[in-house]
Amino acid sequence: MAHEFPPLKNDLLLRAARGEKTERAPVWVMRQAGRYLPEFREVRKSHEFFEVCRTPALATEVTLQPIRRYSGLLDASIIFSDILVIPQAMGMEVLMNPGPSFPEPLDTPADISKLNKVVDVEKELGYVFKAITQTRIALAGEVPLIGFCGAPWTLFAYMIEGGGSKFFQKSKTWIFKYPEESKALLMRIADVCVDFLVGQAKAGAQLLQVFDSWAGELSPHDFDIFSLPTLVHISTNVRKRLAAENLPSPPMTLFAKGANYALASLADSAGYDTLGLDWQIDPAEARRLVKGKVALQGNMDPNVLYGGRDAIEGAVKRICAGFAVDGGPQAWIANLGHGITPGVDPEDLRWFFECVHKYSARS
Numbered sequence: 001m002a003h004e005f006p007p008l009k010n011d012l013l014l015r016a017a018r019g020e021k022t023e024r025a026p027v028w029v030m031r032q033a034g035r036y037l038p039e040f041r042e043v044r045k046s047h048e049f050f051e052v053c054r055t056p057a058l059a060t061e062v063t064l065q066p067i068r069r070y071s072g073l074l075d076a077s078i079i080f081s082d083i084l085v086i087p088q089a090m091g092m093e094v095l096m097n098p099g100p101s102f103p104e105p106l107d108t109p110a111d112i113s114k115l116n117k118v119v120d121v122e123k124e125l126g127y128v129f130k131a132i133t134q135t136r137i138a139l140a141g142e143v144p145l146i147g148f149c150g151a152p153w154t155l156f157a158y159m160i161e162g163g164g165s166k167f168f169q170k171s172k173t174w175i176f177k178y179p180e181e182s183k184a185l186l187m188r189i190a191d192v193c194v195d196f197l198v199g200q201a202k203a204g205a206q207l208l209q210v211f212d213s214w215a216g217e218l219s220p221h222d223f224d225i226f227s228l229p230t231l232v233h234i235s236t237n238v239r240k241r242l243a244a245e246n247l248p249s250p251p252m253t254l255f256a257k258g259a260n261y262a263l264a265s266l267a268d269s270a271g272y273d274t275l276g277l278d279w280q281i282d283p284a285e286a287r288r289l290v291k292g293k294v295a296l297q298g299n300m301d302p303n304v305l306y307g308g309r310d311a312i313e314g315a316v317k318r319i320c321a322g323f324a325v326d327g328g329p330q331a332w333i334a335n336l337g338h339g340i341t342p343g344v345d346p347e348d349l350r351w352f353f354e355c356v357h358k359y360s361a362r363s
């Protein structure tokens, strides 16, 4: 069922994602609804993390917090959720204490039988769809709403490591010792990603972002074998499924953190409109590698936000100049190179937004 939503008043994000010239760069930041905001910490005092994700009224409230606080400065909202809701939907328990931890990670391929055989995404993750629809209504068209999911390789690593990891020894053991079983599991995760993103688009998400946060742990060779095919599977099938129902596909962004080695090939053939960049690549070099085939998003080091106003202004100025095409913003979404961290002063983030408005403006 298609929903009727209030008309969109600010489409800078969608125009930049389509590669268009814009009067200034649209800006948002990954993790913009979160712990650096006192109003978020207030909600978290009385509600567990996954309770916020699973309760549409709470997810809507925290998604809107940065939009309210930075009214007129932010050009996108992102639905409050987490990449780890997919492993939960596949039957795994995930705790947040305070970082993610899986009491029963997958140890060997025999453990794959513990996962749900069929994942009913509507039943398991329908709460995200409800939150998206409610948030679209509450946004009243002020800015577009982004939906997202984790990429198969990153989720696979979490499911096997049982949480964050420094050396990725267990997940690497899987791909090198059990490559066929690994590829099959990665594709199973990819199928859930497809259902999840299609559901988010139908619920009202206006752009979809896939987070391959641990792509940089793979060698270029192994990325091509264990991640890229699943990323192509997702972009191709999300569009196909929506087209089959005569629905438009929202623009899609891939953030493959640490995989700047793959930028040229991702721009060529991964099937995404925008590639998100971490801070380890120079903007002009990224532009050169993608040859105008995709839009770019990023890429200020999130820790610059701890450096004070002059440092922030200097970095934004440099980045705006680095991404500019013919002297102005085109096909660029300003963002950090990864999520904002909990200790940032919200007023310093406001300054970041103000600097982007100032230095990216087409003269």
Ligand SMILES: O=C(O)CCc1c2[nH]c(c1CC(=O)O)Cc1[nH]c(c(CC(=O)O)c1CCC(=O)O)Cc1[nH]c(c(CC(=O)O)c1CCC(=O)O)Cc1[nH]c(c(CCC(=O)O)c1CC(=O)O)C2
Pocket: 029, 030, 031, 032, 033, 034, 035, 036, 044, 049, 063, 078, 079, 080, 081, 082, 083, 084, 096, 098, 099, 100, 148, 164, 211, 213, 257, 339, 342
């Ligand atoms: O330590 C980490 O950053 C990753 C581990 C972690 C995850 N969820 C988590 C934590 C604990 C924590 O943030 O402390 C747990 C988590 N997820 C989130 C929060 C809120 C916050 O950061 O203050 C939190 C902190 C929990 C809390 O409130 O106490 C929400 C979240 N996760 C995510 C998103 C999407 C986005 O980034 O915009 C969003 C929504 C943000 C929004 O609505 O504005 C995505 C996410 N979650 C996660 C990852 C994997 C990252 C990695 O492992 O390097 C990623 C993707 C990424 O950031 O690259 C896993």
